Amino acid sequence: MQIKIEDDFWQGDDEAVITAWLVDDGAEVAEGDVVAEMMLAKVQMEIEAPCSGVIHIEMEAEVPLKKGMVIATIDQ
Amino acid sequence: MSRKPDIQTMLWMYKHMVLSRRYEEALAEAYLEGKQPLFNMANGPLPGEMHLSNGQEPCAVGVCAHLLDHDVVTATHRPHHIAIAKGVNLRAMTAEIFGKQTGLAGGRGGHMHLIDPAVNFACTGIVGEGLAPAAGAALARKMRGEDGIAVAFIGEGAANQGAFHETLNLAAVWNLPFVCVIEDNSYGISVPKGAATSVLHNDVRAASYGIRGYHVEGNDPLRIYEVAGEAIERARAGKGPSLIEIETYRLAGHFMGDAESYRPAGEKDALFARDPIPKFRQELVDAGAASSDDLLWIEEDAKSCVAELIDFAKAEAYAPVQEALEKVFV
Amino acid sequence: MMAAEKKRIRKLTIAKAMSEAIDQAMTSNPDVFVMGEDVGKLGGVFGTTTGLFDKYGPDRVRDTPISETGFIGAAAGAAVMGMRPVVELMFIDFFGVCMDVIYNFAAKNSYFSGGRQAVPMVLMTSAGGGYSDGGQHSQCLYTTFAHLPGLKVVMPSNAYDAKGMMTAAINDDNPVIFIFHKSLQGMGWLGTAKGAIVDVPETVYEVPLGKANISREGSDITVVGFGNTVHHALDAARDLALEGISAEVVDLRSLAPLDRETVLASVRKTGRLLAVDDDHLSYGWTGEVIASVAEAGIALKCPARRIAYPDVPVPFARPMEQFLLPNAEKVKAAVLSLMNSVVSV
Ligand SMILES: Cc1ncc(C[n+]2csc(CCOP(=O)(O)OP(=O)(O)O)c2C)c(N)n1
Numbered sequence: 047m048q049i050k051i052e053d054d055f056w057q058g059d060d061e062a063v064i065t066a067w068l069v070d071d072g073a074e075v076a077e078g079d080v081v082a083e084m085m086l087a088k089v090q091m092e093i094e095a096p097c098s099g100v101i102h103i104e105m106e107a108e109v110p111l112k113k114g115m116v117i118a119t120i121d122q
Numbered sequence: 123m124s125r126k127p128d129i130q131t132m133l134w135m136y137k138h139m140v141l142s143r144r145y146e147e148a149l150a151e152a153y154l155e156g157k158q159p160l161f162n163m164a165n166g167p168l169p170g171e172m173h174l175s176n177g178q179e180p181c182a183v184g185v186c187a188h189l190l191d192h193d194v195v196t197a198t199h200r201p202h203h204i205a206i207a208k209g210v211n212l213r214a215m216t217a218e219i220f221g222k223q224t225g226l227a228g229g230r231g232g233h234m235h236l237i238d239p240a241v242n243f244a245c246t247g248i249v250g251e252g253l254a255p256a257a258g259a260a261l262a263r264k265m266r267g268e269d270g271i272a273v274a275f276i277g278e279g280a281a282n283q284g285a286f287h288e289t290l291n292l293a294a295v296w297n298l299p300f301v302c303v304i305e306d307n308s309y310g311i312s313v314p315k316g317a318a319t320s321v322l323h324n325d326v327r328a329a330s331y332g333i334r335g336y337h338v339e340g341n342d343p344l345r346i347y348e349v350a351g352e353a354i355e356r357a358r359a360g361k362g363p364s365l366i367e368i369e370t371y372r373l374a375g376h377f378m379g380d381a382e383s384y385r386p387a388g389e390k391d392a393l394f395a396r397d398p399i400p401k402f403r404q405e406l407v408d409a410g411a412a413s414s415d416d417l418l419w420i421e422e423d424a425k426s427c428v429a430e431l432i433d434f435a436k437a438e439a440y441a442p443v444q445e446a447l448e449k450v451f452v
Numbered sequence: 453m454m455a456a457e458k459k460r461i462r463k464l465t466i467a468k469a470m471s472e473a474i475d476q477a478m479t480s481n482p483d484v485f486v487m488g489e490d491v492g493k494l495g496g497v498f499g500t501t502t503g504l505f506d507k508y509g510p511d512r513v514r515d516t517p518i519s520e521t522g523f524i525g526a527a528a529g530a531a532v533m534g535m536r537p538v539v540e541l542m543f544i545d546f547f548g549v550c551m552d553v554i555y556n557f558a559a560k561n562s563y564f565s566g567g568r569q570a571v572p573m574v575l576m577t578s579a580g581g582g583y584s585d586g587g588q589h590s591q592c593l594y595t596t597f598a599h600l601p602g603l604k605v606v607m608p609s610n611a612y613d614a615k616g617m618m619t620a621a622i623n624d625d626n627p628v629i630f631i632f633h634k635s636l637q638g639m640g641w642l643g644t645a646k647g648a649i650v651d652v653p654e655t656v657y658e659v660p661l662g663k664a665n666i667s668r669e670g671s672d673i674t675v676v677g678f679g680n681t682v683h684h685a686l687d688a689a690r691d692l693a694l695e696g697i698s699a700e701v702v703d704l705r706s707l708a709p710l711d712r713e714t715v716l717a718s719v720r721k722t723g724r725l726l727a728v729d730d731d732h733l734s735y736g737w738t739g740e741v742i743a744s745v746a747e748a749g750i751a752l753k754c755p756a757r758r759i760a761y762p763d764v765p766v767p768f769a770r771p772m773e774q775f776l777l778p779n780a781e782k783v784k785a786a787v788l789s790l791m792n793s794v795v796s797v
């Protein structure tokens with residue numbers, strides 16, 4: 047399952063940035079775990095795991111993110 | 123005793139309000155360079171905190187219209203509007219805000235530490251710090267029998283610092299030519315005035331020290347001018363210190379990067395609807411003080427002045443890094 | 453199912469780790485409460501009280517007026533009565549407005565009461581520069597507090613220590629100055645050293661105050677750091693390893709009490725010492741550490757050295773500030789020069 051920046055995550059076409067991954071690549075995560083912190087303009091937000099499994103990080107921290115991008119995948 | 127400003131003064135006030143606004147808009151733009159999409163305060167040509175004063179311009183011009191170069195002003199972490207109205211050298215100030223060698227302090231100070239001895243202006247990043255030094259400046263003037271008074275600008279949050287109460291008492295006991303101006307913008311960062319202050323209006327606190335207290339509503343430059351005029355005239359005449367609280371508002375966040383989630387919904391829109399600059403403009407036109415064209419000319423002039431300042435500051439060089447080790451002592 | 457037993461890895465920022473420690477203490481002990489500027493709805497300018505206001509309400513998570521003399525003094529007074537306040541001074545730079553009650557009251561109350569009256573308060577405060585916030589918002593000032601008897605002075609270099617040390621600080625019966633470094637805090641708008649965001653157990657645990665930590669073992673030289681400079685030392689040590697130099701990194705974690713034993717043991721092993729501080733050089737802890745080694749009579753293979761912030765205020769301009777700050781390159785260069793030098797007899 048993918049963790050994707052959904053269109054309704056925020057309004058407008060601004061870019062966001064992951065400020066920190068809170069899990070290692072390949073780590074075991076549970077549904078609802080906060081896996082990353084993200085910042086959009088001035089607002090800090092959390093990204094939760096949509097399901098349990100092993101997470102594979104696709105986008106490193108501090109890289110600009112656009113809507114629709116996949117930031118990680120989780121093998122259930 | 124109080125009187126209204128003449129036309130020339132009103133135009134001076136309008137001009138400096140507009141100049142301050144355009145100036146801060148330009149700073150805001152430069153501030154965001156290098157900070158998108160990741161807002162990291164360390165990045166861009168203007169790193170660090172940036173506190174904008176837009177919305178509060180009436181306080182600066184209404185008070186400073188009465189001041190001369192030899193009058194002393196201390197301001198806060200939100201200093202630009204006051205510095206501009208006090209006549210701080212804008213090239214040197216802008217270069218300082220950009221950290222350049224030709225800045226007021228050669229880049230050592232930055233936007234919260236603007237000191238221009240030529241016009242007796244200083245500001246500080248510590249809430250309430252400017253109060254007692256301003257009273258001390260007033261004391262020095264008085265002891266030497268020199269002309270000149272001192273005005274300390276603070277935010278309403280600073281009125282809860284011990285330094286506020288100690289300084290007012292001191293200034294009263296010694297009958298100093300001192301005026302404390304509180305810019306009440308309703309917030310200290312995220313905390314609303316009502317949650318932090320035991321009285322509705324701080325001017326009532328003047329009674330505790332046996333000095334004059336004034337309250338000015340409506341963020342209205344003309345009312346501010348009148349009230350400040352009376353307080354400053356009293357100070358010059360040796361009639362002692364005063365405390366003025368001005369109801370104003372900040373149109374921006376506490377600092378740039380503030381998400382302002384503590385504001386009730388719709389508050390910002392309501393504030394912008396009461397923006398003091400278009401309001402004052404309309405008043406000037408309605409009163410026949412100036413034509414719309416005259417004001418347009420002032421506005422264009424402000425724009426080009428600001429553009430020139432920013433271009434200048436950006437083009438200036440940083441001081442050689444070794445200069446960081448100098449000037450610890452004079 | 454095995455999954456429940458499997459140890460879940462969870463990283464936190466220092467901000468979240470501090471919040472979690474305070475949260476857990478508030479849950480288990482009704483005497484623990486929080487106050488400070490903007491600690492309520494905003495959750496602290498540096499995220500130290502994230503989520504606490506919503507959970508515990510305005511009575512136990514108190515936004516204060518900008519009255520540090522008042523509310524920090526009140527924290528000390530409440531602590532004397534047996535409460536366990538966690539009070540925030542937004543920037544360590546601001547201590548000037550409230551120091552009396554910290555060092556003349558809180559720090560001395562045990563002594564003046566013959567040890568019969570405790571002041572179990574935690575004063576948490578941010579420190580450090582590097583992001584061009586000017587000379588009143590970028591200072592470290594750690595040793596100013598460490599110089600004063602009666603205060604415990606600690607700073608975590610990572611989120612694991614932050615949680616455990618905050619828990620220990622709240623449980624401690626003495627006033628603890630809990631410093632957190634802005635370069636490590638995990639606020640997106642400040643940038644954060646990656647090594648500060650580490651695995652943090654969800655359980656309640658303590659990291660004892662006054663114990664240094666060997667962050668990296670080595671045999672050629674001891675590099676002592678505190679807070680952010682631990683990360684400079686670790687970065688340099690990784691580089692130096694490629695050049696065949698084995699640096700041991702000691703994270704002091706606490707200035708008062710100072711864990712001299714751990715430092716001395718390390719220096720006895722390596723025979724070389726570099727101390728790295730981002731607080732002002734003169735009268736700083738680097739001098740204290742080197743003096744301790746000298747007094748212990750440990751024979752060094754080369755002179756001890758220190759890197760610290762020069763004795764000037766913090767300038768605003770980025771090039772100037774970066775020039776003055778310690779960093780990994782300076783640590784590496786100092787280690788290389790020490791490895792090539794000898795004590796002259
Ligand atoms: C002694 C001190 N305490 C806290 C701060 C942090 N701080 C900076 S500005 C500010 C709010 C000030 O509010 P106010 O006096 O109303 O001024 P405003 O920002 O609204 O202009 C605070 C708490 C500080 N700079 N100094």
Ligand SMILES: [Mg+2]
Nearest residue numbers: 277278309310
């Ligand atoms: Mg305010």
